[in-house]
Amino acid sequence: MEELLYDKDCKCPVCRHRFTTKKIRTRGLRIERREEDFNVIFKDINPNYYYIWVCPTCGYSATEKEFDNITSQQEDLISKSIRPKWKERSYGGVRTYSEAEESFKMALLIGQILNKSKSYMAGISLRLAWLYRETNNPKEITFLTHALELFEASYQTERIDEQGLDEVSLAYLNGELNRRVGRYKQAVRWYSITLDHPNIKNKRHLQIKAREQWQLAKEQNDEAKLNSN
Structure with a gap:
């Protein structure tokens, strides 16, 4: 597993401390399977463990893409709200499951403090849900629901491409997350939005998957109605 990792030198934009974090050699990754909510299961290693960068000195945590995207006012806010309570510890080695979980929770906390975008917070919540899925932790549903509501x-309100998702893919994902948390009627509606989108013709694989999941959600919704009578 360690041969798939390498050290990345970083400088914290809050405390200016230099540290290293692990990154994945993507060329060495082997896909085991893809799940319907875009979670990709890899053999040998879970890249999700290293998705969040954590400064060991002050606790500032964010995704690689957003790590340096911070204003001087936000730096002061982190220095005053997080750093005094932070106990120095490194996340720069091979991460355990618990360390990965902690890194996501720190990123969510700091995202709330900095009033990060809904799509950014949704993306982190979704990845934390995927992490919980790995151990069949019931918290998965909690964070899927949180991600869904934010997505x-x-x-309706933000640039769609912030998490690397276009409008069609996000509509589909909203359908799948609704289905996974048991909101089957809403899932059917979002799958229909996906299939009716003018750009769906450019995404043949997603079109096929949306049709399959629409049918599954419809059947689950019908079954739920029968069971409630």
């Missing part, structure tokens, strides 16, 4: 809000 649905961001679909």
Whole structure:
């Protein structure tokens, strides 16, 4: 596993401390399977463990893409709200499951303090849900629901491409997350939005998957209605 990792030198934009964090050699990754909510399971290693960068000195945590995207006012806010309570510890080695979980929770906390975008917070919540899925932890549903509510809000109010998702893919994901948390009627509606989108013709694989999941959600919704009578 360690041969798939390498050290990345970083400088914290809050405390200016230099540290290293692990990154993945993507060329060495082997896919085991893909799940319907875009979670990719790899053999040998879970890249999700290293998705969040954590400064060991002050605790500032964010995704690689957003790590340096911070204003001087936000730096002061982190220095005053997080650093006094932070106990120095490194996340720069091979991470355990618990360390990965902690890194996501820190990123969510700091994202709330900095009032990060809904799509950014949704993306982190979704990846934390995927982490919990790895151990069949019931917290998966909690964070899938949190991600769903944020993604649905961001679909209406934000630039769609912040998490590398276009409008069609996000509509599909909203359908799949609704289905996974048992909101089958809403899932059917989002899958329909996906299939009716003018750009769906450019995403043949997603079109096929949306049709399959629409049918599954419809059957689950019908079954739920029968069971409630």
